[in-house]
Amino acid sequence: MKTLGMIGGTSWHSTIEYYKLINELVGGVIGGDQNPPLILHSINIQLMREQNHEKIKKAYLEISKKLETAGAEAIIICANTPHLVYEFVQPQIGIPILHIAEAIGRAAEKRGLKTLGLLGNRPTMTGDFIPYYLKKHYDIDTIIPEEKYLDKSHYYVSKELTLGKFTDEAKVFYLEQMENLNHRGADGIIMGCTELPLLIKEEDSKFPLIATTQLHAQLAADFILG
Known part of the structure; x- marks a missing residue:
């Protein structure tokens, strides 16, 4: 098995x-009496809340280099938003970062989805690190909620979901946003916050859901097993 470096902490619930x-996933292949070699570095989530992108990029580069030195053969970032560092960090290390949008793209392609609605916090929804990757590698378009809903989504992610709080109000809000995105052309929904699949399950929605956590973890398991 290959050794995987994990960067977590945003939040520790999703980690x-x-x-x-x-x-x-690995145990399901090699047997439940065994487990994969993992190296975990958990950051303080406050780093992300400051929204200083240059500081975030430098921190993730430093951590990635430490994981590489420690023997990691690839890195997985255990959240959606920190993937904003990918274009900065990846060229400066010698091992691959398993991009969350790669997991999204594979799943969407398999299900024949061409336009995806993206839900999450404001940086994830308005950033280009998921839409750009999906368009470049899979020719998949991405749309986000209307501007008037972005702050509310950001609130639920940053003040509730990442703190392990899952409310009926948040669930209703996101189900309504899925309806709105579908009406605007989305044929599937990216659960772009790693805690969202803990709030809303596939059976809760009438639209195809791309649960990034499960898919990203499968990408990691596939790498570990070669």
């Missing part, structure tokens, strides 16, 4: 989910 899923 636990990543760690659990990767172990379960």
Whole structure:
């Protein structure tokens, strides 16, 4: 098995989910009495809340280099938003970062989805790190909620979901946003916050959901197993 470096902490709730899923997925192949070699670095989520992109990029580069030196053969960033560092960090290290949009693209392509609605916090929805990758590598278009809904989505992610709080109000809000995105042309929905699949399950929605955590963990398991 290959050794995987994990950068978590944004939030620790989703990091636990990543760690659990990767172990379960690998164990499902090699046997539950074994587990994969993982190196975890958990950052303080406050780094992301400051929204200083230059500081965030430098921190993730430093951590990535440490993981590479420690023996990691690839890196997985256990959240959506920190992938904003990908274009900065990847050229400066010698091992691959398993991009979350690669997992999204593979799943969408398999299901024949060509336009995806993107839900998450404001930086994830308004950033180009997921839409750019999907368009470049899979010719998939991405749309986001209308401007008037972005702050509310950001609030639910940053003040509730990443703190392990899952409310009926948040669930209703996101189900309504899925309806709106579908009416505007989305044939599938990216759950662009790693805690969103903990709030809304596939059976809760009438639209195809791209649950990034599960798919990203599968990408990691596939890498570990070669």
